[in-house]
Amino acid sequence: xxxxxxxxxxxxxxxxxxxxxxxxxxxxxxxxxxxxxxxxxxxxxxxxxxxxxxxxxxxxxxxxxxxxxxxxxxxxxxxxxxxxxxxxxxxxxxxxxxxxxxxxxxxxxxxxxxxxxx
Amino acid sequence: xxxxxxxxxxxxxxxxxxxxxxxxxxxxxxxxxxxxxxxxxxxxxxxxxxxxxxxxxxxxxxxxxxxxxxxxxxxxxxxxxxxxxxxxxxxxxxxxxxxxxxxxxxxxxxxxxx
Numbered sequence: 001x002x003x004x005x006x007x008x009x010x011x012x013x014x015x016x017x018x019x020x021x022x023x024x025x026x027x028x029x030x031x032x033x034x035x036x037x038x039x040x041x042x043x044x045x046x047x048x049x050x051x052x053x054x055x056x057x058x059x060x061x062x063x064x065x066x067x068x069x070x071x072x073x074x075x076x077x078x079x080x081x082x083x084x085x086x087x088x089x090x091x092x093x094x095x096x097x098x099x100x101x102x103x104x105x106x107x108x109x110x111x112x113x114x115x116x117x118x
Numbered sequence: 119x120x121x122x123x124x125x126x127x128x129x130x131x132x133x134x135x136x137x138x139x140x141x142x143x144x145x146x147x148x149x150x151x152x153x154x155x156x157x158x159x160x161x162x163x164x165x166x167x168x169x170x171x172x173x174x175x176x177x178x179x180x181x182x183x184x185x186x187x188x189x190x191x192x193x194x195x196x197x198x199x200x201x202x203x204x205x206x207x208x209x210x211x212x213x214x215x216x217x218x219x220x221x222x223x224x225x226x227x228x229x230x231x232x
Contacts, residue, residue: 037223042225044223045161045221045223047221091160105163105166106151108160110159111159
């Protein structure tokens with residue numbers, strides 16, 4: 001079974017500072033994918049970034065980067081130059097690449113509530 | 119459509135009533151997922167559809183929950199004899215093939231059971 005742990009239930013950060021949101025995972029699978037989603041107050045889940053377990057480079061998408069440390073089973077999200085609009089819930093998730101076509105869906109952590117202060 | 123569409127956006131019902139939640143995935147997406155999100159919690163996986171194939175129902179929380187997907191497109195999640203603990207946001211997502219790729223989520227249905 002897969003498990004995602006996000007140890008920061010809430011964070012307050014000053015605007016323009018960089019933010020690191022922690023995520024550790026547990027799986028016995030060799031091939032897996034790691035995802036980060038943002039959920040603003042509107043409720044919709046917005047995909048941010050993806051990292052495959054065999055990707056040698058850390059994933060980057062604009063201001064988002066994923067600090068992937070496979071040996072530590074860590075997949076922290078880094079947001080550079082935070083903005084007020086970054087205030088939201090952030091969820092780390094994973095899935096087994098060979099899960100029979102998604103039969104287990106994504107396993108989500110409990111999320112981190114990020115608040116950016118002016 | 120342009121995105122995953124869910125209806126209704128809000129549903130208030132009385133304990134014991136049946137409810138139906140609808141999800142219209144992105145056109146061409148073969149994979150469809152239902153998740154439940156209780157207040158302040160992460161997402162709980164409920165069920166997954168791949169095209170017209172029969173789904174794995176083992177993630178459904180009780181036999182009061184059922185889901186179907188007609189024609190490999192629109193899906194309906196039905197909760198019979200609703201209980202107060204069913205109150206949550208029900209999120210639907212779709213993806214192109216169901217393999218290791220990102221999911222596109224709808225805005226959810228906020229279900230309140232009084």
